[in-house]
Amino acid sequence: MTIIAAADGSALGNPGPAGWAWYVDDSCWRAGGWPHGTNNMGELMAVLDLFKSTAHLPEEPLHILCDSQYVINSVTKWMPGWKRKGWRKSDGKPVLNLELLKEIDAALVGRKCTFEWVKGHAGHDLNEAADDRARDAATAYQAKRQPNSGPGFPGAQTAAANQTSGDSPSSRDTHATGVVQADSASKNNAAGPSSPLQSATAPLRDLVPPAFGEQALFGDQDQPDLFSVMDDEPDPSFTPGRTKGIDAVIEQERELLDPAVRADPFRVAELLHPDFEEIGSSGRVWTRAETIQMLSEEESVTVDMEVMGLAQLDTSTALLTYRSSAPGRSVLRSSLWNFDNDQWRLRFHQGTLEA
Structure with a gap:
């Protein structure tokens, strides 16, 4: 049994x-x-x-x-x-x-x-x-x-x-x-x-490993009791650069809105650039570590994504703009993706609540 x-x-x-x-x-x-x-x-x-x-x-x-x-x-x-x-x-x-x-x-x-x-x-x-x-x-x-x-x-x-x-x-x-x-x-x-x-x-x-000392996409609430994020360990099932075209930016942005992915700090770490930052609607700047932490502990919410524009600014930079919709909340978002180490990784993100 x-x-x-x-x-x-x-x-x-x-x-x-x-x-x-x-x-x-x-x-x-x-x-x-x-x-x-x-x-x-x-x-x-x-x-x-x-x-x-x-x-x-x-x-x-x-x-x-x-x-x-x-x-x-x-x-x-x-x-x-x-x-x-x-x-x-x-x-x-x-x-x-x-x-x-x-x-x-x-x-x-x-x-x-x-x-x-x-x-x-x-x-x-x-x-x-x-x-x-x-x-x-x-x-x-x-x-x-x-x-x-x-x-x-x-x-x-x-x-x-x-x-x-x-x-x-x-x-x-x-x-x-x-x-x-x-x-x-x-x-x-x-x-x-x-x-x-x-x-x-x-x-x-x-x-006991050292305390990470930070909390942590796409959010703007305080996190009073934070769990530490362990050192990033790439998932062997994920091959960097599996999709190199610019369309991968949309695919990977959708991943970051998927509750299952958001709950996995190691997959999120693969998608975020080492120098990632986010500016929330309150004006607060979120670090990569804070973002990973916040996503791993948030409540699961289904978010719809409506692509508004995708432009490749140069050989290694792409700008994605879109609207995300969740119950009672609509946000206009801009994401700057960088082609780093043979894969697209999110370098910067900003969201603005839609009236």
Whole structure:
């Protein structure tokens, strides 16, 4: 029987007090966290702990519901390329959250697993349940108390105890197997300083990447609680320059209005020039990082696009003007595209509300 579970992470401040959780039903879920971590760490840890918690059922397929494009793409698309490059990205920089990713890579061996993207905060029962528990864990660490770790997966405690009995595990073993243990104290939300939950998560506190420190197309609202954007990692399925003609500008602008693309910070990063800026209707200047961040966290809205003009200003520059329409909102827009590194990338954008 396929095990269907949602996995989610939460960070208050990002980085800041952070939590993670996976959820099957009210009698089968797990949560944990750190005093200082990121949202992406939480998302990854939820997936990793789900693998570890079901390791005693290797023949059971896993179907993981996840609202993080970063996690899904990391596991299903980018990890093989990272491994071939010695766990480095295409720019030569080390992959972030490396230890968590290596643990997930090892946990995948011999397992049947599929991922399904679900939109966060959209009323999906399993996703909402995992999100609530991850946020509760982050809130617990913010309040300097142990979170409710949950009942765990049936049989996981026994399997983990048998696997580690008589051993003196290394730090990696503690992280890999201890995290699925749940003694009576942790079940009753009374885990002490030496609880399996605490010992399992403690090594991860040093894995927190630097804060991005910015929020972030085509918007003009304040974002009070911002999630950090990880370093851009090009999607291997996207071949730069796949459409070199000027018509690619329209195609790619439409992509930036597509809710699925807007929710994927890595695809948005591919479409935006490194020096991208936007001037919103209020006169505020948005940076590339702020734009990527804002799009990844906004509510999904269908936007229609009416092309008004497309002109190639020189061999490497194109100007697109159009009207975007959404319920109760019409905006006249201008986008300046630059042919950079054998592909069109958006260099500048400005929108003006239509009366």
